[in-house]
Amino acid sequence: MKKIALAIHGGAGTILKSGMTADLENEYRNGLQTALEAGWIILENGGNSLNAVEAAVVELENNPLFNAGRGSVFTHDGKNEMDASMMDGETRRAGAVASVSNVKNPIRLARLVMERTEHILLAGAGANEFAGQMKIEVADDDYFFTDFRYRQLLEAREGGRIQLDHAEGVESRESRVESNAQNPNALDSRLSTLDSKIGTVGAVACDASGNLAAATSTGGMTNKRFGRIGDTPLIGAGTYADNKTCAVSCTGHGEFFILAAAAYDVAARMKYKNLNLTEAANETIEHLRGIGGEGGLIAVDAFGNVALPFNSEGMYRGFVTAAGEMTIEIYRSVGF
Amino acid sequence: MKKIALAIHGGAGTILKSGMTADLENEYRNGLQTALEAGWIILENGGNSLNAVEAAVVELENNPLFNAGRGSVFTHDGKNEMDASMMDGETRRAGAVASVSNVKNPIRLARLVMERTEHILLAGAGANEFAGQMKIEVADDDYFFTDFRYRQLLEAREGGRIQLDHAEGVESRESRVESNAQNPNALDSRLSTLDSKIGTVGAVACDASGNLAAATSTGGMTNKRFGRIGDTPLIGAGTYADNKTCAVSCTGHGEFFILAAAAYDVAARMKYKNLNLTEAANETIEHLRGIGGEGGLIAVDAFGNVALPFNSEGMYRGFVTAAGEMTIEIYRSVGF
Numbered sequence: 001m002k003k004i005a006l007a008i009h010g011g012a013g014t015i016l017k018s019g020m021t022a023d024l025e026n027e028y029r030n031g032l033q034t035a036l037e038a039g040w041i042i043l044e045n046g047g048n049s050l051n052a053v054e055a056a057v058v059e060l061e062n063n064p065l066f067n068a069g070r071g072s073v074f075t076h077d078g079k080n081e082m083d084a085s086m087m088d089g090e091t092r093r094a095g096a097v098a099s100v101s102n103v104k105n106p107i108r109l110a111r112l113v114m115e116r117t118e119h120i121l122l123a124g125a126g127a128n129e130f131a132g133q134m135k136i137e138v139a140d141d142d143y144f145f146t147d148f149r150y151r152q153l154l155e156a157r158e159g160g161r162i163q164l165d166h167a168e169g170v171e172s173r174e175s176r177v178e179s180n181a182q183n184p185n186a187l188d189s190r191l192s193t194l195d196s197k198i199g200t201v202g203a204v205a206c207d208a209s210g211n212l213a214a215a216t217s218t219g220g221m222t223n224k225r226f227g228r229i230g231d232t233p234l235i236g237a238g239t240y241a242d243n244k245t246c247a248v249s250c251t252g253h254g255e256f257f258i259l260a261a262a263a264y265d266v267a268a269r270m271k272y273k274n275l276n277l278t279e280a281a282n283e284t285i286e287h288l289r290g291i292g293g294e295g296g297l298i299a300v301d302a303f304g305n306v307a308l309p310f311n312s313e314g315m316y317r318g319f320v321t322a323a324g325e326m327t328i329e330i331y332r333s334v335g336f
Numbered sequence: 337m338k339k340i341a342l343a344i345h346g347g348a349g350t351i352l353k354s355g356m357t358a359d360l361e362n363e364y365r366n367g368l369q370t371a372l373e374a375g376w377i378i379l380e381n382g383g384n385s386l387n388a389v390e391a392a393v394v395e396l397e398n399n400p401l402f403n404a405g406r407g408s409v410f411t412h413d414g415k416n417e418m419d420a421s422m423m424d425g426e427t428r429r430a431g432a433v434a435s436v437s438n439v440k441n442p443i444r445l446a447r448l449v450m451e452r453t454e455h456i457l458l459a460g461a462g463a464n465e466f467a468g469q470m471k472i473e474v475a476d477d478d479y480f481f482t483d484f485r486y487r488q489l490l491e492a493r494e495g496g497r498i499q500l501d502h503a504e505g506v507e508s509r510e511s512r513v514e515s516n517a518q519n520p521n522a523l524d525s526r527l528s529t530l531d532s533k534i535g536t537v538g539a540v541a542c543d544a545s546g547n548l549a550a551a552t553s554t555g556g557m558t559n560k561r562f563g564r565i566g567d568t569p570l571i572g573a574g575t576y577a578d579n580k581t582c583a584v585s586c587t588g589h590g591e592f593f594i595l596a597a598a599a600y601d602v603a604a605r606m607k608y609k610n611l612n613l614t615e616a617a618n619e620t621i622e623h624l625r626g627i628g629g630e631g632g633l634i635a636v637d638a639f640g641n642v643a644l645p646f647n648s649e650g651m652y653r654g655f656v657t658a659a660g661e662m663t664i665e666i667y668r669s670v671g672f
Binding site for chain 2: 093094118120121122124126129225227229230234237255258261264268269272273291
């Protein structure tokens with residue numbers, strides 16, 4: 001039996017301990033733990049890696065703290081447009097959706113694209129039409145409406161900024177306080193110091209058969225316009241899996257991850273340079289740093305090794321390996 | 337001074353000499369020659385590789401024989417949805433658009449995304465909104481309406497097929513003859529035996545400074561639904577350029593090119609395995625053959641070497657190297 005392993009992330013960016021309260025940190029840790037447990041119980045019971053990464057990402061999508069699914073940020077037009085992708089390392093099949101709306105769990109839709117179509121990437125209204133045919137669970141706008149996300153949009157619109165989810169922004173503190181007075185909301189107030197995030201969630205897993213899988217999901221950038229698509233729904237950029245090398249899920253400034261073909265690059269360094277997982281993942285993150293690409297990735301190989309490198313201040317992350325011990329981290333620390 | 341070089345393609349697939357008339361073959365060859373000349377004159381006069389690949393692709397987009405720009409196929413809903421991408425090997429910046437309508441030359445819009453935004457990929461209505469702001473040249477539906485493309489759609493709808501542009505299909509000959517009677521059209525009749533194509537156009541170039549560029553454009557798949565996006569607008573899959581390795585433009589069954597991260601894979605084999613351009617390009621095409629991915633690619637390195645491998649029956653292609661001699665090929669032949 002191979003060594004099972006699971007790793008997840010909830011976004012990377014400027015996450016400083018000084019801007020975090022103990023309560024909020026606990027909520028993030030609890031959210032990560034819930035997601036890890038949802039995936040791990042599947043692997044422990046002999047389930048496959050696809051089901052494990054889907055279960056973990058669904059939990060993160062359902063948690064309004066993370067920029068994916070329910071907690072997705074707003075576009076310039078006040079809409080939620082979500083992206084997700086999944087890849088199966090055994091068959092090397094993949095599915096992805098871009099700019100879908102009102103789908104409760106975009107990662108489930110990405111899986112349906114993989115399993116029910118001959119395509120890989122469906123986008124926009126067409127992807128939503130496919131969601132309708134698949135009778136996948138939808139949710140109305142209210143479900144996705146969280147005050148603090150909406151205020152992020154209002155602030156970003158004022159400042160003319162397109163905002164990744166999590167890159168410390170203090171410039172519009174006054175407007176934030178004003179709108180806070182109008183829309184008092186507990187979660188909102190607590191998140192105000194952390195409101196700019198490079199937000200993406202993801203999971204990678206190795207199951208008992210040594211099959212790998214990767215899944216990534218995001219709510220995109222606050223105030224994004226023009227139908228911008230980042231790396232999350234792009235196989236090879238945000239997500240990649242191949243039993244022969246690794247499964248990878250990325251989070252960060254998507255444009256740079258696209259230029260670096262970041263997720264596939266980890267695999268390419270393993271198969272063409274004969275690097276191990278950690279070496280390959282670290283080199284990819286170093287390359288990203290070199291071209292100005294802030295963020296991180298999680299990766300697993302078919303021996304149950306995990307790597308979670310990042311070049312930003314922090315990355316919401318966690319992993320469990322065969323011994324069964326769970327590790328959850330937010331800031332920079334020894335080991336990663 | 338480096339050795340300048342230019343290569344182009346007009347799609348790969350089941351292109352059999354038996355299905356081609358001498359006149360039609362001449363039209364294809366003339367179309368390829370016009371595009372090569374448009375790019376080559378720029379390189380010869382010391383112009384840069386970005387301008388050269390753009391000029392070549394614009395010519396191919398303007399020629400109704402090729403599935404890009406004017407000759408784009410119809411989606412299931414009877415629309416033209418076009419994709420294009422471009423990458424600059426010197427700066428490693430890139431731009432792309434997916435599912436845009438009524439833009440006369442999608443490759444020009446991809447370049448504007450690269451040069452005027454911080455994004456890489458814009459899609460759908462948002463990309464068209466950006467096109468409007470850039471005041472890029474648009475064309476009405478009539479410009480894109482070619483009878484034979486529309487009948488391809490009607491036939492594909494009847495058969496419930498999604499059709500790449502160019503994969504020999506004879507099953508609906510009767511309906512073709514019928515609609516031919518209703519819509520007599522010279523080009524249409526001549527193309528009827530070639531009506532199924534894996535259609536994409538592209539160009540790669542090395543200029544006198546050794547700067548590389550790649551550009552790719554497509555009208556997608558006949559009868560495609562659900563907002564399917566192929567490899568063409570995806571940097572790393574359909575298009576890639578880096579002065580340190582190569583510039584690549586792909587054509588073929590897009591889903592497989594996405595899974596293989598085909599365009600970036602050529603570069604990865606060069607930098608991580610120390611292969612030369614031809615070796616790397618051939619290995620990528622062999623890998624694609626292994627996973628069932630039909631198609632080809634064109635590639636150039638900073639020394640002015642070119643490679644044009646494909647695993648399909650044919651690929652519309654041409655190239656010019658420093659000596660100034662122009663080569664245009666359609667079928668399998670020695671050398672490639």
